[in-house]
Amino acid sequence: MTEGLPMAVPDPALPRRVRIHEVGPRDGLQNEQATVPTEVKAEFIHRLAAAGLDTIEATSFVHPKWVPQLADAERLMPLLGDVGAHLPVLVPNTRGLERALALGVREIAVFGSATESFAKANLNRTVDESLEMFAPVVAAAREAGATVRGYLSMCFGDPWEGPVPPAQVVRVGRRLLELGCDQLSLGDTIGVATPGHVTALLTALNQAGVATGQLAVHFHDTYGQALANTLAALRHGVTTIDASAGGLGGCPYAKSATGNLATEDLVWMLHGLGIETGVDLGRLTATSVWMADRLGRPSPSRTVRALSHQES
Amino acid sequence: MTEGLPMAVPDPALPRRVRIHEVGPRDGLQNEQATVPTEVKAEFIHRLAAAGLDTIEATSFVHPKWVPQLADAERLMPLLGDVGAHLPVLVPNTRGLERALALGVREIAVFGSATESFAKANLNRTVDESLEMFAPVVAAAREAGATVRGYLSMCFGDPWEGPVPPAQVVRVGRRLLELGCDQLSLGDTIGVATPGHVTALLTALNQAGVATGQLAVHFHDTYGQALANTLAALRHGVTTIDASAGGLGGCPYAKSATGNLATEDLVWMLHGLGIETGVDLGRLTATSVWMADRLGRPSPSRTVRALSHQES
Numbered sequence: 001m002t003e004g005l006p007m008a009v010p011d012p013a014l015p016r017r018v019r020i021h022e023v024g025p026r027d028g029l030q031n032e033q034a035t036v037p038t039e040v041k042a043e044f045i046h047r048l049a050a051a052g053l054d055t056i057e058a059t060s061f062v063h064p065k066w067v068p069q070l071a072d073a074e075r076l077m078p079l080l081g082d083v084g085a086h087l088p089v090l091v092p093n094t095r096g097l098e099r100a101l102a103l104g105v106r107e108i109a110v111f112g113s114a115t116e117s118f119a120k121a122n123l124n125r126t127v128d129e130s131l132e133m134f135a136p137v138v139a140a141a142r143e144a145g146a147t148v149r150g151y152l153s154m155c156f157g158d159p160w161e162g163p164v165p166p167a168q169v170v171r172v173g174r175r176l177l178e179l180g181c182d183q184l185s186l187g188d189t190i191g192v193a194t195p196g197h198v199t200a201l202l203t204a205l206n207q208a209g210v211a212t213g214q215l216a217v218h219f220h221d222t223y224g225q226a227l228a229n230t231l232a233a234l235r236h237g238v239t240t241i242d243a244s245a246g247g248l249g250g251c252p253y254a255k256s257a258t259g260n261l262a263t264e265d266l267v268w269m270l271h272g273l274g275i276e277t278g279v280d281l282g283r284l285t286a287t288s289v290w291m292a293d294r295l296g297r298p299s300p301s302r303t304v305r306a307l308s309h310q311e312s
Numbered sequence: 313m314t315e316g317l318p319m320a321v322p323d324p325a326l327p328r329r330v331r332i333h334e335v336g337p338r339d340g341l342q343n344e345q346a347t348v349p350t351e352v353k354a355e356f357i358h359r360l361a362a363a364g365l366d367t368i369e370a371t372s373f374v375h376p377k378w379v380p381q382l383a384d385a386e387r388l389m390p391l392l393g394d395v396g397a398h399l400p401v402l403v404p405n406t407r408g409l410e411r412a413l414a415l416g417v418r419e420i421a422v423f424g425s426a427t428e429s430f431a432k433a434n435l436n437r438t439v440d441e442s443l444e445m446f447a448p449v450v451a452a453a454r455e456a457g458a459t460v461r462g463y464l465s466m467c468f469g470d471p472w473e474g475p476v477p478p479a480q481v482v483r484v485g486r487r488l489l490e491l492g493c494d495q496l497s498l499g500d501t502i503g504v505a506t507p508g509h510v511t512a513l514l515t516a517l518n519q520a521g522v523a524t525g526q527l528a529v530h531f532h533d534t535y536g537q538a539l540a541n542t543l544a545a546l547r548h549g550v551t552t553i554d555a556s557a558g559g560l561g562g563c564p565y566a567k568s569a570t571g572n573l574a575t576e577d578l579v580w581m582l583h584g585l586g587i588e589t590g591v592d593l594g595r596l597t598a599t600s601v602w603m604a605d606r607l608g609r610p611s612p613s614r615t616v617r618a619l620s621h622q623e624s
Contacts, residue, residue, distance in 0.1 A: 006535075007468070007475035009508035156319070163319035191618070192314070194584020195543055196321035223318075224533075224577035224614035225584070227540040231507055265536035272506025272537070302536035306503070 010274030014234045017276040019055060021185070021216055021242045022048055022263060024291075026057040026090055028248025030069050031259060032295060038072045040294055042079035047290065048245055049085040051283035053263070057109065058087040061096035077103045088149060097137050101144050108141050109149035109185075110134045112176055114169045117160035118153055118189070131175050138180040150181035151218070155201060157192035166204040174208055184215055185242055188229065191222025195232035202236045216240035219261045221247065221300075226261035227269055234275075241266060246288030246299035262301030264288060282307075314619065322586030326546045329588040331367060333497070333528060333554045334360055334575060336603075338369040338402055340560025342381050343571060344607060350384040352606055354391035359602065360557055361397040363595035365575070369421065370399040373408035389415045400461060409449050413456050420453050421461035421497075422446045424488055426481045429472035430465055430501070443487050450492040462493035463530070467513060469504035478516040486520055496527055497554055500541065503534025507544035514548045528552035531573045533559065533612075538573035539581055546587075553578060558600030558611035574613030576600060594619075 025045050029036055048056050058080060064071035080087055088107035091097045100108055112130055113119040119127045141148050155169045173184050206212060217233045219226035230241055247262030267279050285307045292299045337357050341348055360368050370392060376383035392399055400419035403409045412420055424442055425431040431439045453460050467481045485496050518524060529545045531538035542553055559574030579591050597619045604611045
């Protein structure tokens with residue numbers, strides 16, 4: 001029985017409302033082995049919106065060679081006209097931006113790295129070269145009236161470089177904002193962050209003139225730390241939290257069940273803290289169970305597992 | 313690569329040192345399907361102590377009919393003479409206490425419930441009747457020079473009753489302390505707690521005259537909340553945290569992988585916060601991998617999975 005649970009006990013030091021930036025259809029499915037049919041993706045996004053998520057990153061306009069799972073972006077977007085939620089998309093470069101704008105998209109995201117090693121591995125560029133690549137993308141997006149989110153990956157630790165100093169993240173993050181990004185999403189791509197590190201990075205960004213309202217956090221649950229880190233970010237005043245329905249999306253270093261923070265686990269905590277999200281946890285869980293059936297494997301979300309076992 | 317990770321970033325508002333109360337050999341194995349040979353249990357406890365855990369709940373002197381997994385308590389304890397750690401044991405009643413004392417045990421625990429439903433289900437008694445049963449056990453233990461921990465289960469939610477009001481927990485918790493318990497371990501037996509609820513309960517106990525130093529917390533990860541709840545407890549000043557190596561021990565409501573907070577996930581957070589535990593995370597993880605092999609199933613700990621995948 002979970003009626004009346006979690007019991008809502010607000011903490012006056014925390015925000016009263018949080019915007020969940022749902023990344024399951026993009027960040028989640030891009031990292032799944034299976035390629036999901038376009039119609040299933042569209043239904044997934046419709047179900048997520050019906051569960052109350054108002055910002056759902058829909059897909060990526062990256063070259064199909066690099067991310068075959070999302071090669072159907074042009075076919076997917078027209079199926080989402082009536083979703084009734086913000087539907088940002090990832091664009092890697094000017095060509096991707098042009099494709100997205102041509103479909104009427106007006107919320108985009110670019111994907112940068114705080115470390116040289118990951119910039120090299122993921123973008124085959126130095127950090128500064130990647131910023132040069134993003135500059136015309138962000139400028140053109142803004143000229144077209146689009147908002148731009150800047151992802152910054154490896155903000156806490158890097159698989160090649162180890163711990164990442166906050167000053168390094170601040171330098172690249174400020175550059176992304178100077179290019180014209182509206183929001184910076186701080187990614188703990190390998191899931192190694194802990195709460196004190198989160199607070200230290202947010203504080204360092206504030207001290208460099210970045211307002212907390214410009215920041216989102218993107219935690220991975222590789223070491224089980226994502227919710228504790230989220231709590232630290234909430235306490236710092238962050239009100240945009242990235243999460244992936246059902247915990248979709250693996251991590252190359254722990255393939256089994258430990259990728260993105262699961263939206264359901266996040267919602268359980270937020271609702272327990274009396275923080276409004278607009279999300280119906282039952283409908284969201286049902287959506288993740290449905291998607292897990294499509295993918296042929298159980299959801300790694302602990303809340304999804306617990307609620308679906310109880311309901312069965 | 314995880315060298316230098318997690319990066320230690322202390323938070324001055326948190327304790328500098330935490331005592332981990334390791335419950336894997338008792339609470340963990342008692343809830344596993346398999347019955348583990350006595351010699352394997354003894355090696356497990358020796359390995360945990362060698363990994364730096366200084367308080368390891370070794371077994372339970374409950375009637376073998378109720379917990380056949382721990383029916384070998386009399387044979388196990390003599391194998392642990394040289395462990396070099398505190399080895400408390402659970403005792404359900406006077407008979408169990410006598411058996412433990414006869415073996416030289418001087419640290420015991422009793423197991424109470426904050427709710428009538430669970431007292432009835434687990435002890436076949438009302439809450440008040442269970443306290444009457446514990447009174448002579450605690451008195452005799454103290455007379456023999458033993459310390460007594462009082463477990464209090466269902467402190468946040470109950471599968472039959474839903475949310476549990478803090479005032480109800482305070483009433484039973486105070487009674488256990490009045491009986492002579494040295495420490496109260498607040499159990500979130502079904503894993504539904506969230507951080508604000510944790511803070512509210514700890515505050516209510518303080519207001520009723522219970523010092524934070526008398527309190528330990530015992531969280532379950534059924535909904536993925538255990539570490540966030542731990543962070544709230546640390547912020548309140550709690551310095552004794554229960555955890556189970558490798559996350560051993562299921563929960564009847566989510567059998568797959570979501571029982572006790574995994575000691576490794578806890579240690580990752582604590583070390584990231586610069587909090588001393590005395591634990592060698594590498595040795596602890598190796599112990600949980602070894603135990604998982606004995607049990608024939610992977611550890612549900614995210615940190616164990618991540619570290620062992622990386623090492624393989």
